[in-house]
Amino acid sequence: MIESAPNDSMDTHGWLYNVLLLAAIASNLAAIGWLFRMLAVHPAPVAGRLSLRRQALKLLSASNRRKRWTDAIQRRRQRLGWTRFVIYAAALFVVVLIPVDVRWGPLDDVEDSEEFLRTLWQVVGAALGVSVAMVAFAFEAFRGSGQQAYGGSLREFAGASRLLLVIEIGLVSLLLDGVVLFGWGHNAPRGLPAAWAIIVSGITLVGVGYVMHRVVRLLDDSALRRMREERVRRLVDQAMTQQLVGQAATLWLGSSSLPIRTSFGNPGGATPIVASRAGEVVDVRLGPLSRFAVRHPNSQLWLPVNLGDSVAESGTGLYLTGQVSPRKRRRLAAAVRVRRADDESGNRALTEALERLHQQAMGAARGGRENEWRAIGQLYELVLLALPKAAAAWGIPFAGAVMAPGFFGVGPVQRIADFLYDELVAAVNANSRELIGPITYLPQHVAIEATRLGAPALAAPLFQLYPAMYALARRGRA
Amino acid sequence: MNHSEELLLHQxxxxxxxARWAVESAFSGSSDALTEDEGRDLGFSFFNAVNGLLKSAIDLADEATFATVERKWEAMFDEVWLPAFPHADLAHAFNERRGGEVQSELLALLRRREILRFGLAMWVVHLLERPQPVERSAFLHTAFGVLASQFPNVEWVLDAYDASTAAEESDKPPWTMWFLAELPDEAAHFIPTSEKLLLTALLLCTRLVAPGEPSELRPRDWFEWRHEEIQALLGRLVQERDRWQPVLGVADAFDTTSTATPPDPERGWSQRLDRLATLLASGREAQQDVERERVRNASIDETRLDEVRQPALRSAAEYRVLRDTLALQGNVNELREPPPDNAGLVAYNWAPKSFFVSESGVLGLDMMGRDLARSARTAEAQQLFAALPDVASSLEQGDLRSALSKTIEGMRTDGFHPSLIVLPINWQVERELGLTAFGATPVQHQTVPPSHQRDFCGIFEDVAAIDFAGAPDDRVWVLDLREAIRFDEWPSDSDSGVRLEFRSFDEASAAGFLSEHPEIRKGRTSEEAVRFLLERVLITMRLCWRITGGNPRAARALEIPEELRRGD
Incomplete structure (x- = not known):
């Protein structure tokens, strides 16, 4: 025994040594393999997706890192959707499992506690019913107020009034009462589970009162206007972020050494690769694409879409010269990440909102409804002045390609300028004198305000409306 | 026109x-106004819109709107007093309302207005170059008069022209778009902005010149480089008096002290243009003086000297066909320094100093370098023929070909090794001797340097033949190079066979040089001679080799028959 001890120790050390040696050899082999692969696929990355969106955001965050993080959090919160409700409902239910005993009042006795919860359950149920009825009433009132057409939506109204939140809490409260009465939880239906169910029910009842008060306040004109303005600012902010990310992506891709080129259409002789679905391009995984390009030197990949672009059904996501198998084509197509278009965010939403406003403004111009046009004019102003602020949030001045994006240099500013001119033409054609003053006043007013905000570049396209207005006025004399 | 259009016209x-008030208040010192930077930026956009509106009014011949807008525009910043064109560095400009100097941002804005106004005047001139209906023509005359009245003197006009041409390159005023809008799509066009701006400047100057006013013009670089264009336009104005004299409103006598009655418009017009031409000529001379002064004071840019030096040395090295042939035969005598009895062949060249100053825009210095090296090449042939005995055997019988064969054979019999036949450039002789390379095909032979294979004409009786420009056209030489001549060589720049020196002068060194070389004064005063030197660079090229004669029997010449000589 005494002699065998050192042998055991030597055996143990020998085993450990072998393991360490094998690990060292394996890691060296892995490192060498990595190195060879790196050389083989240069300039593509060895592994990973290499998200174009992330690279663009990194480029942008050089000017504002905080903005990048707050945007990322907000985006993830929005993507959670129903999962958010499930998460906090689960958190509320977990409380009943905490092994803590509460012996206060009726909570000390099973029967008293059951009796109290049964009554509370009915009260909460009734209150919830009232809330649902109130939703219908409030939505109808909101719709009737005519403000929806000015840019507000029911979802937004529900969010601002906290109606949905209270209904969600009410549902959890009813379920929680049922679970506790059923006897689930530590010491249920008495003790902490009963106390917790009573607290959540109490929050629901208070919440119903708060929401009623808030709905009434929100149906007020000024509150609706604030809500609408808030929505416009949010839309502009999202649209600007999307635009800047797209522009940064183009810049980054142009300056990178990856073997992927960008094109406006078919570069000639290339085969189109259909995008995985119709919608909006949210990201491009450059890692797989560039590795493919390196491995197939006789093929050339062309990227005809940018982040934020819309892709139609059976639209092209990539162009490729050379032949590849259908499986590889599908994998290449999958590298261009397309999400079903979301009408509530981004450039598309802003463009559509502006189009709606323009349609309504055209009606107002033709009908000589000055007040209606003035309200829309205020929204135009709001959008125009929110754009430089949104760009400034990224630390980027609102000028040049940021103000006039894309190949044709058309962004929200140019759209609104065109809309104003069209509305002026409509007013002149309809001989709506009341509209001439407000429309001709707006461009110079916004130009001055934009200059105050540090965006003098915005003044140029707006001032340029005046020679066109003059020519329009002279048309009648021609 | 409905009521809305009427209202829109005014609004x-x-x-x-x-927006005028926002722009003006930025420079008023008011605390709640825009900052000066903001005022300038807003003002730029505002002025561009005013400019667009005025251009539309000109196109539509809308006199009322044109007058109203121009009047309002003119009224902006009317409290600012400008002693001259609002350059960025203008001193003594005064803001009467605010008191004190005018801010640089405001000067930039006022400068922009001048530029845009000049562009509008150009547009009116452009329209007036075409036949116009009477009413429209009358409006354009009025519009030009209104715009021209904003330019108080000739220097102001020329400054505005300078600023406009600079803006055309940097700020992108809308003039190109104005011209493009007139032209058909899907075709290539020449946009005449530059020429129209110059014509406008000349017209505005023509309007403003007077017998004694101005007495002279400030020098401007374009007086020099656009001289021919200016002359052509002035000539055109002389011929187009009927068109332009009414536009400028200068039908009265040019010299008001003249007693001639009634005034002769034609004479007045030509006097006016003569006066302008004289002024522009004086401005051009002043510009040339400025340029010369600048060159005299400028230091030499070594990189530009290298642009001459390197091609010269490279070419000199490439041209050394005789030296390389001798080197191949081991007949170059390398010395550490020039032999004491060497007279030294030196080539002097005077080059303008303006070629070598850093601001110089002269291109093609490499060609200059190659030209310098060419004299080294001719020197090689000249020295060779000077070193050879001046005797030639006439052909007693037979043809040149057989005589040459005999001569070579005879030299070999006498113990010589004929290694080079030297011919004049004469295709008949070459054809007679069966030399068919003519520089088109390379000649390969053990005595021919690989880098010069195309310089030789061919091989005759196992002897390489070469022709030289400048060789006597009446004889053919057969040489044993090892014996016939001696080639001494000493260190040179980059082994090129030459040393290049560039010498520029300051006042003291120029005076010293003049005392050493009084021949430079020839026809010049002392001051002129010094200026001559200060404006030039002396390029000295020294040959770092020489060819002297050797054994006269190792060089034999044959007369070329009369019928084969060049020119026969």
Whole structure:
């Protein structure tokens, strides 16, 4: 025994040594393999997706890192959707499992506690019913107020009034009462589970009162206007972020050494690769694409879409010269990440909102409804002045390609300028004198305000409306 | 025109000019106004819109709107007193309302207005170059008069022209688009902005010149480089008096002290243009003086000297066909320094100093370098023929070909090794001797340097033949190079066979050089001679080799028959 001890120790050390040696050899082999692969696929990355969106955001965050993080959090919160409700409902239910005993009042006795919860359950149920009825009433009132057409939506109204939140809490409260009465939880239906169910029910009842008060306040004109303005600012902010990310992506891709080129259409002789679905391009995984390009030197990949672009059904996501198998084509197509278009965010939403406003403004111009046009004019102003602020949030001045994006240099500013001119033409054609003053006043007013905000570049396209207005006025004399 | 259009006509102007107050207040010192930077930026956009509106009014011949807008525009910043064109460095400009100097941002804005106005004047001139209906023509005359009245003197006009041409390159005023809008799509066009701006400047100057006013013009670089264009335009104005004299409103006598009655418009017009031409000529001379002064004071840019030096040395090295042939045969005598009895062949060249100053825009210095090296090449042939005995055997019988064969054979019999036949450039002789390379095909032989294979004409009786420009056209030489001549060589720049020196002068060194070389004064005063030197660079090229004669029997010449000589 005494002699065998050192042998055991030597055996143990020998085993450990072998393991360490094998690990060292394996890691060296892995490192060498990595190195060879790196050389083989240069300039593509060895592994990973290499998200174009992330690279663009990194480029942008050089000017504002905080903005990048707050945007990322907000985006993830929005993507959670129903999962958010499930998460906090689960958190509320977990409380009943905490092994803590509460012996206060009726909570000390099973029967008293059951009796109290049964009554509370009915009260909460009734209150919830009232809330649902109130939703219908409030939505109808909101719709009737005519403000929806000015840019507000029911979802937004529900969010601002906290109606949905209270209904969600009410549902959890009813379920929680049922679970506790059923006897689930530590010491249920008495003790902490009963106390917790009573607290959540109490929050629901208070919440119903708060929401009623808030709905009434929100149906007020000024509150609706604030809500609408808030929505416009949010839309502009999202649209600007999307635009800047797209522009940064183009810049980054142009300056990178990856073997992927960008094109406006078919570069000639290339085969189109259909995008995985119709919608909006949210990201491009450059890692797989560039590795493919390196491995197939006789093929050339062309990227005809940018982040934020819309892709139609059976639209092209990539162009490729050379032949590849259908499986590889599908994998290449999958590298261009397309999400079903979301009408509530981004450039598309802003463009559509502006189009709606323009349609309504055209009606107002033709009908000589000055007040209606003035309200829309205020929204135009709001959008125009929110754009430089949104760009400034990224630390980027609102000028040049940021103000006039894309190949044709058309962004929200140019759209609104065109809309104003069209509305002026409509007013002149309809001989709506009341509209001439407000429309001709707006461009110079916004130009001055934009200059105050540090965006003098915005003044140029707006001032340029005046020679066109003059020519329009002279048309009648021609 | 309905009521809305009538209203729009006024409000498009009134509401545009509502922004005027925001722009002006930025420079008033008011605390709640825009900052000066903001005022300048807003003002630029505002002025561009006013400019667009005025251009539209010109196109539509809308005199009322043109007058209203121009009047309102003119009224902006009327409290600012400018002693001259609002350059960025203008001193003594005064803001009467605010008191004190005018801010640089405001000067930039006022400068922009001048530029845009000049562009509008150019546009009116452009329209007037075409036949116009009477009413429209009358409006254009009025519009030009209104715009021209904003330019108080000739220097102001020329400054505005300078600023406009600079803006055309940097700020992108809308003039190109104005011209493009007139032209058909899907075709290539020449946009004449530059020429029209110059014509406008000349017209505005023609309007403003007077017998004694101005007495002279400030020098401007374009007086020199656009001289021919200016002359052509002035000539055109002389011929187009009927068109332009009414536009400028200068039908009266040019010299008001003249007693001639009634005034002769034609004579007045030509006097006016003569006066302008004289002024521009004086301005051009002043510019040339400025340029010369600048060159005299400028230091030499070594990189530009290298642009001459390197091609010269490279070419000199490449041209050394005789030296390389001798080197191949081991007949170059390398010395550490020039032999004491060497007279030294030196080539002097005077080059303008302006070629070698850093601001110089002269291109093609490499060609200059190659030209310098060419004299080294001719020197090689000249020295060779000077070193050879001046005797030639006449052909007693037979033809040149057989005589040459005999001569070579005879030299070999006498113990010589004929290694080079030297011919004049004469294709008949070459054809007679069966030399068919003519520089088109390379000649390969053990005595021919690989880098010069195309310089040789061919091989005759196992002897390489070469022709030289400048060789006597009446004889053919057969040489044993090892014996016939001696080639001494000493260190040179980059082994090129030459040393290059560039010498520029300051006042003291120029005076010293003049005392050493009084021949430079020839026909010049002392001051002129010094200026001559200060404006030039002396390029000295020294040959770092020499060819002297050797054994006269190792060089034999044959006369070329009369019928084969060049020119026969």
């Amino acid at each position: 498009s102007v009134d509401h545009l000019f509502a």
